Structures are given as C-alpha cells and as structure tokens.
Amino acid sequence: MAFIEKRDPTVLNIMLTSCGRELLSTGNLTFKYYAIGDSEVDYRFNANASTCGFDAFDSNILRPADKYPKQLSFIPRNYSGDPYNEILTIPSASYEIQNPVPPIGFFTSGATEFITDSDHVKQPDAMVAMSGVSGGRNIKLLKAPTYGSSGNEPARGDLLLVKWTAGDDTTGYTVGVNAVGVDYPTPYLIYQIVSISGGTSLGANNLVVTVDRDIPDLSALSLISYAGAMVYYNQLTFTGATILTDYGTDYLDAAVLSFLQNSQCPTVVFPFWNMSIIFTEEIAGVSGATANPVGSDRAYTQFNSRGYGGFVSYIQNQAPIYKKLGVIHYTNSSPANVYGEGFYQDTPVLEIPTVMWHKSLTPKLGVTLTPIGGIQTLTGETVSLDARYYDLADPLGFVVGKVFIDLKLFVIEDQELLFAMSYKSNRSWSLPDYTASTIIPVPCPLPPTGISVTWLQPVVNCIDFSVARTWYCHSTSGDWIEFTGSKSLIGVDQTGYRVETCREYPLNNSCTCICALVVGGGLITSTSCEVNAPLYCTTSHSLTQTSSYYYKSTIDED
Amino acid sequence: MAHTAFISYILVSTGLTAGGSGYSQTIHCNYFKTVDLGESDPYIQEINLNFPITDDFKFLTTDLAGGTGYTASEIYALVQLVNNDDFDNEADIKPDSSKWKQYDITSGITTGHVPGTPLTGADLVNQVFKISLLQYNDATIFKPYNLDYLNYPSKELTADDKLCFGASTFFLGNVTTEITAIAYTTDLSIDLPAGQFNWSSNLTWDRDIDESVVITEIGIYDENKNLVGIGKLNNPILKDYSIARTILFAIDF
Numbered sequence: 043m044a045f046i047e048k049r050d051p052t053v054l055n056i057m058l059t060s061c062g063r064e065l066l067s068t069g070n071l072t073f074k075y076y077a078i079g080d081s082e083v084d085y086r087f088n089a090n091a092s093t094c095g096f097d098a099f100d101s102n103i104l105r106p107a108d109k110y111p112k113q114l115s116f117i118p119r120n121y122s123g124d125p126y127n128e129i130l131t132i133p134s135a136s137y138e139i140q141n142p143v144p145p146i147g148f149f150t151s152g153a154t155e156f157i158t159d160s161d162h163v164k165q166p167d168a169m170v171a172m173s174g175v176s177g178g179r180n181i182k183l184l185k186a187p188t189y190g191s192s193g194n195e196p197a198r199g200d201l202l203l204v205k206w207t208a209g210d211d212t213t214g215y216t217v218g219v220n221a222v223g224v225d226y227p228t229p230y231l232i233y234q235i236v237s238i239s240g241g242t243s244l245g246a247n248n249l250v251v252t253v254d255r256d257i258p259d260l261s262a263l264s265l266i267s268y269a270g271a272m273v274y275y276n277q278l279t280f281t282g283a284t285i286l287t288d289y290g291t292d293y294l295d296a297a298v299l300s301f302l303q304n305s306q307c308p309t310v311v312f313p314f315w316n317m318s319i320i321f322t323e324e325i326a327g328v329s330g331a332t333a334n335p336v337g338s339d340r341a342y343t344q345f346n347s348r349g350y351g352g353f354v355s356y357i358q359n360q361a362p363i364y365k366k367l368g369v370i371h372y373t374n375s376s377p378a379n380v381y382g383e384g385f386y387q388d389t390p391v392l393e394i395p396t397v398m399w400h401k402s403l404t405p406k407l408g409v410t411l412t413p414i415g416g417i418q419t420l421t422g423e424t425v426s427l428d429a430r431y432y433d434l435a436d437p438l439g440f441v442v443g444k445v446f447i448d449l450k451l452f453v454i455e456d457q458e459l460l461f462a463m464s465y466k467s468n469r470s471w472s473l474p475d476y477t478a479s480t481i482i483p484v485p486c487p488l489p490p491t492g493i494s495v496t497w498l499q500p501v502v503n504c505i506d507f508s509v510a511r512t513w514y515c516h517s518t519s520g521d522w523i524e525f526t527g528s529k530s531l532i533g534v535d536q537t538g539y540r541v542e543t544c545r546e547y548p549l550n551n552s553c554t555c556i557c558a559l560v561v562g563g564g565l566i567t568s569t570s571c572e573v574n575a576p577l578y579c580t581t582s583h584s585l586t587q588t589s590s591y592y593y594k595s596t597i598d599e600d
Numbered sequence: 601m602a603h604t605a606f607i608s609y610i611l612v613s614t615g616l617t618a619g620g621s622g623y624s625q626t627i628h629c630n631y632f633k634t635v636d637l638g639e640s641d642p643y644i645q646e647i648n649l650n651f652p653i654t655d656d657f658k659f660l661t662t663d664l665a666g667g668t669g670y671t672a673s674e675i676y677a678l679v680q681l682v683n684n685d686d687f688d689n690e691a692d693i694k695p696d697s698s699k700w701k702q703y704d705i706t707s708g709i710t711t712g713h714v715p716g717t718p719l720t721g722a723d724l725v726n727q728v729f730k731i732s733l734l735q736y737n738d739a740t741i742f743k744p745y746n747l748d749y750l751n752y753p754s755k756e757l758t759a760d761d762k763l764c765f766g767a768s769t770f771f772l773g774n775v776t777t778e779i780t781a782i783a784y785t786t787d788l789s790i791d792l793p794a795g796q797f798n799w800s801s802n803l804t805w806d807r808d809i810d811e812s813v814v815i816t817e818i819g820i821y822d823e824n825k826n827l828v829g830i831g832k833l834n835n836p837i838l839k840d841y842s843i844a845r846t847i848l849f850a851i852d853f
Binding site: 056057058059061062065070071072073074075076077078079080081082083084085086087088089098099100101103104105106110112113114115116117118119120121122123125126127129132133134135136137138139140141142143145146147148149151153177179203206207208209210226227228229230232233234254255256257258259260261262263265274276314315316317318319320321323324325326327328329342344345346347348366370372380381382383384385386387389390391392393394395396398400401402404405452457458460461463464465466467468469471473474475476477478479480481 | 624664765774797802818819822828851
C-alpha cells in the first residue's frame with residue numbers, strides 16, 4: 043500500500059476489510075458491487091436534536107475498522123430495491139508522490155562533524171598520543187579532552203577508528219582538524235580490537251589494546267600531537283548494548299511482531315546505512331600455501347559478506363564483469379519504510395567524508411557522489427534485470443558506480459574506491475590508475491632520437507658456457523647485424539643486443555654483464571660498465587646446441 | 601602458446617625503509633590490467649607501466665611531518681604471467697591469487713629520486729616504468745607476493761580476531777535523498793441522481809416523516825456479496841429528491 047491522498051469533491055478513502063485482504067492474499071479479490079449506507083444514523087435523534095440547532099452533518103462517524111462487521115442499513119437506488127449496485131468499470135490511476143528524508147549516517151548534515159550519540163558510536167572520546175606511535179599492534183588509548191559523555195569501555199571485537207596525524211591534533215568531532223576541516227586530509231583507519239593487552243580502562247587513562255594489524259611507526263618524527271579515536275560496536279558479533287542488540291527477538295523490537303498481526307507498525311529508524319563489500323574472487327596475495335589451504339578462513343568464501351554473494355551476479359544480469367562490488371544498503375531489522383518505494387529521480391547523494399579520493403579536484407578529505415546523466419535501465423545480453431539506475435559519479439564526473447533508485451541502494455564498482463573503503467586495506471586513500479602495455483623488442487620498434495650507445499662484449503661468469511656470436515640492431519637497421527668486439531652506435535635509439543652462447547649446463551647460476559655506454563652523454567649510472575641486466579638461461583640444452591638471448595637496452599633515451 | 605600478463609602495483613610505505621617513519625604498509629592498487637603477450641616468448645617481452653595523470657598523486661607527500669597525506673618510498677609492480685593454454689576459453693583466463701610476484705621498479709625513476717626517501721607524484725608520473733620479464737622466474741628479483749603485511753587472519757585465530765576484507769559492515773558516510781512512491785488508485789465515481797437513493801432501510805428512518813437520507817458509508821462487495829472494502833465519510837451528507845450528488849471513492853494500492 044502506498045500513500046493516501048485526500049481529494050475533493052466528496053471523496054471516500056476505502057480500506058480493505060479483513061475479508062478483502064484475505065481474498066487479496068489468495069488472488070480472489072474483486073470489486074463487483076457497491077452499497078451506500080447510513081448505518082450510524084439515528085434519524086429520530088437527528089429530528090429531535092434539530093430543534094436545538096443540530097444538523098445531521100455534524101454527526102461523528104467512526105473510522106472504518108479492519109474487521110468491519112457489516113453495513114446495518116442501506117440507501118438503495120429505489121425504495122425496497124436491491125442495495126447492491128453493480129460496479130460496471132474499475133478505472134485505475136496512478137500518481138507519484140515525493141517526500142524529503144533527513145540525511146542518515148554517521149555525520150551531521152554536510153558531513154563536517156561526527157555524530158557522537160550512543161546510537162552511532164560506542165565511545166567517541168578517545169585519543170592516541172602520537173609520541174608513542176612506533177609500530178607494532180598495540181595502541182595506548184587515552185581520554186580525549188571531550189571525554190565524559192560516554193563511559194563505555196572499548197572491548198575485544200570492537201572497531202577502533204583512529205584519525206592518524208603527523209601534524210595537528212585530530213581530536214574532537216570535526217572531520218579533519220578543527221580550524222582547517224577537510225583541508226587537512228589524514229588517514230582515517232579502522233582497526234579491530236583483538237584483545238585488551240594492558241592497563242585497566244580508558245576511564246583510568248591507561249588502556250592498551252591490541253589491534254588486528256600494524257599501526258604506523260612515526261617515532262622518528264618526535265611528534266607531540268594527539269590523534270582522535272572513536273570506538274564503534276562490531277555489528278558482526280553484536281556485542282554491546284546498543285540499538286543493534288537491545289531486543290531479544292529476531293525483530294528489532296518485540297512489538298514489531300504486532301505489525302504482522304494487527305497492521306500496527308512500531309518502528310525504529312536505523313541511524314546509518316550498511317556497507318557490504320562483496321568478494322566473489324580471491325584477493326591478490328592470498329596464498330594457497332600450507333598455512334592457508336583452500337577453504338581456510340582467509341578465502342573469500344569465508345568472508346562475512348558471502349551472504350550477499352549472489353547479489354554480485356544479480357546486479358550484473360547474471361553475467362558479472364566486476365567480481366568485487368561494494369553495496370551501500372539500508373538492510374536492518376526494522377520494518378520502517380524510511381525510503382518509501384524508491385529514491386526520487388536523481389536526488390540521492392552519497393557522502394564519504396573520510397577518504398582521500400585521488401580524483402578529487404583539490405587535496406581535500408572526502409568525496410561526494412551524485413547521480414550523473416540520464417536514467418538508465420540495467421540490461422544484459424542474455425537476461426535483464428531492467429532495474430532503473432543512474433551512474434554514480436564524483437564531482438568531476440568520474441563514474442564510480444551506480445545508484446539504483448527503485449532498489450534503494452548504491453553499488454560501488456570502482457575497485458580502488460572499494461579498497462579505500464575497506465577497513466582491512468589499511469588505507470583510506472585510493473591509488474591512481476595507470477596504463478600498461480607490452481613491447482616485443484624484435485625488431486627494434488622505435489625511431490632514433492639521436493643518442494649514442496656502445497655495445498661491449500659481455501662478460502660471462504658462468505663456467506659452463508661462453509659467448510659464440512653477438513649482434514646489434516636499432517630502429518633503422520632492418521635486421522640483426524653481427525659484430526665482434528665493441529660496437530658504437532651514434533644517432534640511434536632503442537638499440538638491441540643479442541648474444542648467442544654455447545653452453546653445457548642449464549641452470550640459472552650466472553649473472554652475465556651486458557654493457558652499454560652512452561657516448562657523449564656520460565655513463566648511465568657508474569664509472570664502470572653498466573650492468574643493465576643479467577643474462578639467464580631460459581631453457582635446457584644439450585652440449586652441442588646454442589641458444590639466442592635477446593636484450594633490449596634499458597636506456598630510456600626519451 | 602599464448603600468455604597473458606596481469607599487472608598492478610604497490611607503493612611501499614616510508615616506514616618500511618631504512619630508519620624511515622611512516623604509515624604501515626597498505627594494500628596494493630586494486631586496478632588490475634591485462635596485457636596480452638601473444639604467441640611470442642613472454643620472457644623476452646617488456647611491460648611498460650605509466651601513470652598518465654599528473655594530479656592523481658595529490659595526497660602523496662614527501663613531508664609527513666607536515667601533517668597531511670601519506671608517504672611511500674618505493675614502488676613495486678605486481679606481475680603474474682598466465683599460460684592461456686591452461687584455460688578452456690579466453691573469458692576464463694585469470695590470475696591465481698597465490699602466484700603474484702612483486703618486482704621493484706623504483707630504480708626506473710629518472711627524476712633523481714634518492715633510494716629510501718619519500719616519493720613525489722612527479723617521480724611517478726613523468727616516466728615509463730619498464731618491467732622486463734626476462735627474469736620472471738628468478739624469485740630473488742620477482743619476489744613472491746602475499747598479504748602477510750596486513751596480518752591477514754589465519755584459522756588458528758578466534759572469531760573476534762578475524763578482520764577480513766568482507767568484514768566492513770557499516771558505511772562510514774551519509775546518505776541523503778528524496779523519496780518517492782507511486783500511488784495506484786481505483787477511483788470509482790458514483791452518480792446519485794436527484795430521483796434515486798432517497799430511501800433507507802435504516803430502522804429509524806420513516807418514509808412518512810423523513811424527506812431525506814443521510815449517507816455515512818459505502819461498502820464494496822465482491823461477486824459473493826462479501827464486504828471487502830469499507831469507506832466512511834468524515835461527515836455525513838444529505839440526499840433528497842432535490843439533490844443530485846457525485847461521490848468519488850478511491851482505493852489506494
């Protein structure tokens with residue numbers, strides 16, 4: 043059901059009775075007749091009261107009830123006629139309704155300040171003395187100057203946000219530094235507290251916690267500043283007494299059960315959105331060695347986000363291009379219909395105040411993502427979800443994902459933004475994109491630019507093979523040219539060197555020096571023959587075979 | 601026999617180099633490139649890596665004590681060669697997470713960068729980093745790459761210690777939007793002519809006395825005359841021989 047609109051002229055808003063809803067649930071609801079009634083009218087009372095100025099129009103009428111018993115009396119079309127009048131046509135209409143919704147998240151409007159109430163953060167007022175930050179995994183937490191609004195103590199399993207700084211204090215609730223704000227971008231890293239390893243409590247100002255990974259080592263900087271720190275509940279284990287865990291049922295509130303029974307709707311508006319970074323492939327660097335056999339808890343199939351694994355395929359029409367996706371969604375245990383039937387057109391805005399986005403126009407903390415371009419429909423080559431979406435872009439129009447207005451969620455596709463948002467990646471900044479291409483050095487591909495190179499005979503340190511022949515080439519040589527001794531090339535670029543060796547033993551046990559001198563430009567790096575690359579055997583040979591090796595000068599004459 | 605090279609890179613924190621201070625090692629770049637090496641011997645090939653946009657390293661700083669940004673002192677290429685013949689079709693060609701190698705390309709910087717000192721954006725964007733695959737199988741040069749530096753959890757640890765990549769759960773940001781809904785309505789219009797609907801079965805209504813009726817409700821019935829919907833007026837309306845009315849009633853879906 044949607045909204046109710048009251049319109050003139052005389053308009054009745056009909057509610058379904060329990061009988062009607064039951065028929066609707068079985069697909070048998072039809073509208074065949076209407077009957078006009080006057081069940082709550084006492085004509086005799088009205089007649090008597092009219093002498094005192096009472097008008098029937100002033101009568102109060104009960105609201106319709108779900109289990110409405112029946113109409114007591116009817117006003118038929120004709121006297122003594124059938125009260126049931128046939129509904130000949132059932133015209134349908136639709137109209138769109140738009141409403142604003144207050145921002146929901148961890149920050150105040152404008153995303154310049156952290157929200158610090160207990161629904162958002164367990165302990166907002168901790169800090170770290172940067173003078174003691176010297177690596178390792180232990181962090182000594184101190185009371186921030188604002189300490190006092192919450193007495194909650196950090197616990198094992200909690201998430202610890204540290205606003206690291208090598209300069210000014212980052213204590214307080216401002217994103218960035220108080221006087222500078224977002225113009226003071228520093229790493230905002232989230233750790234998990236794996237143990238309480240020292241001290242007694244934050245309240246006693248001596249708590250030491252051990253976190254899941256190494257912290258910075260800034261000891262050489264002799265810092266005197268303090269980094270702000272906040273402790274958040276870990277939703278994964280649902281520890282702590284918070285809005286997340288105060289209720290004993292599967293629903294947010296035991297009273298929610300009555301929603302199912304009586305159409306009453308006690309709700310809680312959850313104060314933040316969820317983020318699920320879903321992996322359907324392994325992360326580079328996760329090894330399958332003995333210490334980490336396939337299926338161990340390092341594998342992506344063991345991640346907590348695996349429950350959303352099917353979504354990656356679903357949202358890409360079952361033909362996924364991206365194997366890692368970030369989904370910003372409002373999944374929770376409250377039936378509150380906070381976001382109606384969808385986002386209104388291109389109004390959704392996603393603010394991520396704590397990342398350093400490499401595409402930002404200026405070096406400021408945070409990025410705001412908004413819809414860009416026209417509305418699109420998600421179509422695939424084989425099957426199509428047909429969900430409506432906008433591309434989601436940064437302020438410069440760089441597309442990083444999609445916002446699905448009907449599904450009421452955001453999908454982050456940019457693989458670097460994903461890592462900047464992942465707690466475990468140990469960075470809250472994104473790394474730049476790059477280009478990669480290959481060059482096959484035979485034949486020499488590039489035109490000369492005028493530099494001079496001298497190829498010398500290689501020194502072969504391997505006792506099992508020796509140099510048989512040597513060639514050089516350059517961009518205009520057309521082919522490899524054999525030479526002996528040294529060969530100076532003037533006015534060429536991208537010259538190549540090939541050596542043929544006779545060998546007996548196939549192991550890569552030697553480093554062969556190949557020399558290149560730049561005539562007129564000085565030596566490349568040293569006063570002796572420049573070692574540009576070792577020469578290795580790449581295949582096995584018999585005693586009588588020879589093999590050719592190619593080497594392209596690493597001199598970048600450009 | 602065709603090969604494919606998969607490429608990325610990682611910046612090494614200044615804190616990991618001789619006596620340096622810096623943030624702890626961070627994960628590699630998650631933009632991966634695929635380079636088709638064709639049928640040629642992959643080991644005689646060279647891959648060029650280049651950062652084309654000068655401003656992309658705006659947060660990389662050489663002055664960590666200045667307070668902002670992050671630092672790095674080395675750059676490594678992450679490389680993996682894959683034999684295409686190991687896969688049934690081209691779409692299936694992918695790297696093995698356990699077989700990545702890291703190759704130091706810091707020495708390829710030609711801007712005068714001193715080893716062990718912080719990199720600048722200019723150090724990284726003004727040149728082509730060359731990755732010669734000649735020594736790809738030499739583990740002392742193309743070193744094995746893994747995520748141990750992140751203390752990636754192993755199964756010996758207990759549940760609360762397992763901060764993995766899939767463990768990011770709350771969105772540290774804000775969502776602002778306007779919302780919408782489509783109201784579907786069945787709008788029925790009933791004409792009540794002056795000469796009709798002027799009688800009532802109400803037991804208190806007397807045809808001889810009452811000249812009008814008072815409408816308070818409309819019931820909707822199905823074909824079996826089950827009352828499936830009911831609507832009531834906020835205030836009753838009168839109807840008699842002199843009055844013709846139109847009542848519009850709507851059911852929202």
